[in-house]
Amino acid sequence: MPTALITGITGQDGLYLAELLLGKGYEVHGIVRGQNNPKRDLVAEVVPEVTLHTGDLTDLSSLMRAMSATQPDEVYNLGAVSFVAYSWDNARVTTDVTGNGVLNMLEAVRLFCGSDPTRTRFYQASSSEMFGKVQEVPQRETTLLWPRSPYGVAKVFGHYMTINYRESYGMHASSGILFNHESPRRGPEFVTRKVSMAVARIALGLQDRIVMGNLDAQRDWGFAGDYVEGMWRMLQQPAGDDYVLATGETHSIRELLDIAFSHVGIEDWSDRVGQDPRFMRPAEVDQLIGDASKARDRLGWRPTVGFDELVHMMVDHDLSVLRAAR
The missing domain is CATH 3.90.25.10 (UDP-galactose 4-epimerase, domain 1)
Incomplete structure (x- = not known):
């Protein structure tokens, strides 16, 4: 039984991803911030099979404890301060969580993997907001990034840090550049x-x-349930890479x-x-409009x-x- 660890499990993507992985026979763990986080009850209601651990993306030691406790085969870093409008009011908090939090999670995975850098596969939730003042229509993996919000800037930092860890340490690390995806959650x-x-x-x-x-x-709006399928498919590939997920509309x-x-x-x-x-x-x-042809061709992913x-x-x-x- 493979084991997965999800940050941001209380959000719409975390809940849909947990459901998907449980359906595939995974043992699923999630990290939540704060012992009395009110969203713990939501996770327990929607995906009661998930085991929750207390941790914080701004606290490397808590992430390392979660890695040690869960021994994951796959880590999905979905945690972030994700509301773009809020990022102008709290640029520092957004930077610490959405940007530096990625570095902390990557470092926790790297230290856990030790001499085998591909022992645990890592997914980073990048964002179409990184394209900002778009330089190409549609946007694809090679489009120049020009973020237009503190949130977008923080996501660019996390995106390039994921690439850097993949290229520097040989980690199986992938970034999903997801365009807007919505749901009742x-x-x-x-x-x-x-x-x-x-x-x-x-x-x-x-x-x-x-x-x-x-x-x-x-x-470019799609359904969150479709997009978490793409996340999982990225980590099933022989090597990490970057993929746009979008509808193209x-x-x-x-x-x-x-x-x-x-x-x-x-x-x-x-x-x-x-x-x-x-x-x-x-x-x-x-x-914003994405070109997901790479994900379609290599992952077999399509929005439904x-x-x-x-x-x-x-x-x-x-x-x-x-x-x-x-």
Whole structure:
């Protein structure tokens, strides 16, 4: 039975990945920050077979203890301060966790592996936000990185540090450059979930309007459950490498609103959506669209859930939660 260790297991990707690995017969362990982390209960509810360990990406000793306790064959580093807007308010915290945390995890894996650098395979959750002010459309593994947020800058550091450890120490280390991926498990602070929750509430008469930022920003959105399959496939390859995971389609926030409102029978949402400069980024990333041909050709990976289906899935979930709470 292979063993996997996941940081960031309380997030949407961590939960979907844990489910995937358990289904494949893995023994799965997760690292959570703080002994009384309120999200421990969520993990216990969704994936009760997972064993949790206390650790912190900013504390190398805690990561080394987790490595020693779990003896993992695979490590998936999904932990990060992942909300881009927050990164401008707390650039230092974002840098420490999302950037330096990768270095700490890589070092913990390297020290654990000792004389056999490929004993444990490592996955780093890189991000399409690294492309920022895009220099090529679509973006691929070789596209110049030009991040436009503290979060993006921190992800670039972790990305290149993963490459450096792979090339310097011979580690089996891969980076997944994942474009936006969503699900009903997405946090409510993210735009897709903000929209799905608000549309559900508006449909049920629980609120009147939603206030947004830039409605013209375009993203390449996929389903998180598909993307964790790509993570696993990367670590099954004979050597580590970098892979873009994306749908190759781009959609605007306006399209997201169109599909979500239409799904609940509201065709004209113009009087239900406002805009506020407070929700605008200081430096906007206008368009992201990925070229996942390398992942398709080498990993056999393809997204299975389309954009409309994804939005419907999220709205339906939030409708069911609200109805159950009545």
